[in-house]
Amino acid sequence: MFDYLIVGAGFAGSILAERLAAVENKKVLLLDKRNHIGGNAYDHYDNDGILIHKYGPHIFHTNSKEVFEHLSRFTEWRHYQHKVLADLDGQQVPIPINLTTINTLYNLDLSSTELDGFFASKGENVPQVRTSEDVVVKAVGRDLYNKFFKGYTQKQWDLDPSELDASVTARVPTRVNKDDRYFTDTYQSMPLHGYTRMFEKMLSHPNIKVMLNTDYHEIVESIPFTKMIFTGPVDEYFDYCYGKLPYRSINFKFETLDMAKFQNTGTINYPNDYQFTRITEFKYLTGQKHHKTSLVYEFPTAKGDPYYPIPRPENAELYKKYKSLADASDTHFVGRLATYKYYNMDQVVAQALHTFKKIQAETADKPEA
Ligand code: FAD
Ligand code: UDP
Numbered sequence: 001m002f003d004y005l006i007v008g009a010g011f012a013g014s015i016l017a018e019r020l021a022a023v024e025n026k027k028v029l030l031l032d033k034r035n036h037i038g039g040n041a042y043d044h045y046d047n048d049g050i051l052i053h054k055y056g057p058h059i060f061h062t063n064s065k066e067v068f069e070h071l072s073r074f075t076e077w078r079h080y081q082h083k084v085l086a087d088l089d090g091q092q093v094p095i096p097i098n099l100t101t102i103n104t105l106y107n108l109d110l111s112s113t114e115l116d117g118f119f120a121s122k123g124e125n126v127p128q129v130r131t132s133e134d135v136v137v138k139a140v141g142r143d144l145y146n147k148f149f150k151g152y153t154q155k156q157w158d159l160d161p162s163e164l165d166a167s168v169t170a171r172v173p174t175r176v177n178k179d180d181r182y183f184t185d186t187y188q189s190m191p192l193h194g195y196t197r198m199f200e201k202m203l204s205h206p207n208i209k210v211m212l213n214t215d216y217h218e219i220v221e222s223i224p225f226t227k228m229i230f231t232g233p234v235d236e237y238f239d240y241c242y243g244k245l246p247y248r249s250i251n252f253k254f255e256t257l258d259m260a261k262f263q264n265t266g267t268i269n270y271p272n273d274y275q276f277t278r279i280t281e282f283k284y285l286t287g288q289k290h291h292k293t294s295l296v297y298e299f300p301t302a303k304g305d306p307y308y309p310i311p312r313p314e315n316a317e318l319y320k321k322y323k324s325l326a327d328a329s330d331t332h333f334v335g336r337l338a339t340y341k342y343y344n345m346d347q348v349v350a351q352a353l354h355t356f357k358k359i360q361a362e363t364a365d366k367p368e369a
Helices: 010-021 064-073 099-105 112-122 132-140 144-158 195-203 282-286 313-328 347-364
Strands: 002-007 028-031 044-047 051-053 077-079 084-088 091-095 189-193 208-211 225-230 247-257 267-269 278-283 291-300
Touching: 002 010, 010 028, 010 195, 010 225, 028 044, 044 195, 051 291, 064 189, 064 347, 084 144, 084 278, 091 099, 091 267, 099 112, 112 132, 112 144, 132 144, 189 195, 195 313, 278 282, 282 291
Parallel strands: 002 028, 002 225, 028 208, 084 267
Antiparallel strands: 044 051, 077 189, 084 091, 247 291, 267 278, 278 291
């Protein structure tokens, strides 16, 4: 008899499994239909012994001390600040757009103050920022929007930026200084021995049983448990009763080259050329030394595993219906797929820790009979 059946061994499920087992002494069955733990953050060594991320590049960053300290129980860290270049007709410039980007692109020598004025003169007057187009044309104007955002977004989402919520392109800021880091969070680090090792440590508790290669439908009727935590797609849980929630998927193409270094930074974005959006070279992220190098190309697609919830009003409406069912159910829904939120890893960890506190409060209210 298990106290908890947790579906999905990614961040959401694993964080909760560990807390419930270690703090509340609950017996947990954690299951995943894949053949590994870690969810989309899973990493492994490829045939040449290079550490790669099976579901695309995962760079950890957070402003939350609580989240960072929590994960630090299970891993040491390697300080890493991710940098990205955008390739525009062969010219590679920093993204997020910064002072270097503009001076290089337009052959100028602006100061930060002058760049402020430059953006003000180019930015369009958008009274109400609603879409991913609005955010960018307001901040930097149409030309830079067309160069850096329109094509990339079309490839990534198969939608024009005007059809997506503002929050999507707002993930990428604009800067008037030369800061060329992709993220500016307080904590920016990679698990020293990789994500999978961190998950292994998190889940190595005698109260946790991990079952892989198992869809929860296969066992839900036959294995006794008291409560369920679900971290898979919420529409799947409710048998798509209101129709399918749209997700975007990606085909990852991996390549290993017989050279120590391929490109000049961790990731290069290709906003306007090719069918892939970006190329990531893993050794930048992991710091691994190796005479070969492994890359991943990301080809966005409609079919395949659900990776990205698609933030736009009609999808939010549909999700609201599922959320009503979720709120009325006995099951807890946690994570990127179960709450249909375009969350980074740290946000999922924070959400799981919050759910744990909620569960603790509920259990304290209802002492066992
Ligand atoms: P998941 O990791 O998706 O875990 C859910 C698990 O549930 C899966 O393993 C799945 O197999 C399992 N499952 C689903 N249905 C069933 C079922 N019926 N039965 C059994 N098991 C089931 N975040 C960052 O912070 N930094 C990054 O750089 C970053 N890069 C990313 C790049 C890509 C290409 C993608 C797709 C995401 C990226 N993310 C990044 C986001 C990050 O992957 C997520 O925030 C995080 O992994 C979500 O964790 P989760 O536990 O909610 O979901
Ligand atoms: N984006 C873009 N051009 C870029 C980088 C990002 O248009 O060079 C847009 C695109 O819509 C993308 C979104 O901004 O989906 C968020 O980018 P991020 O790098 O955060 O995407 P993720 O790493 O989550 O795939």
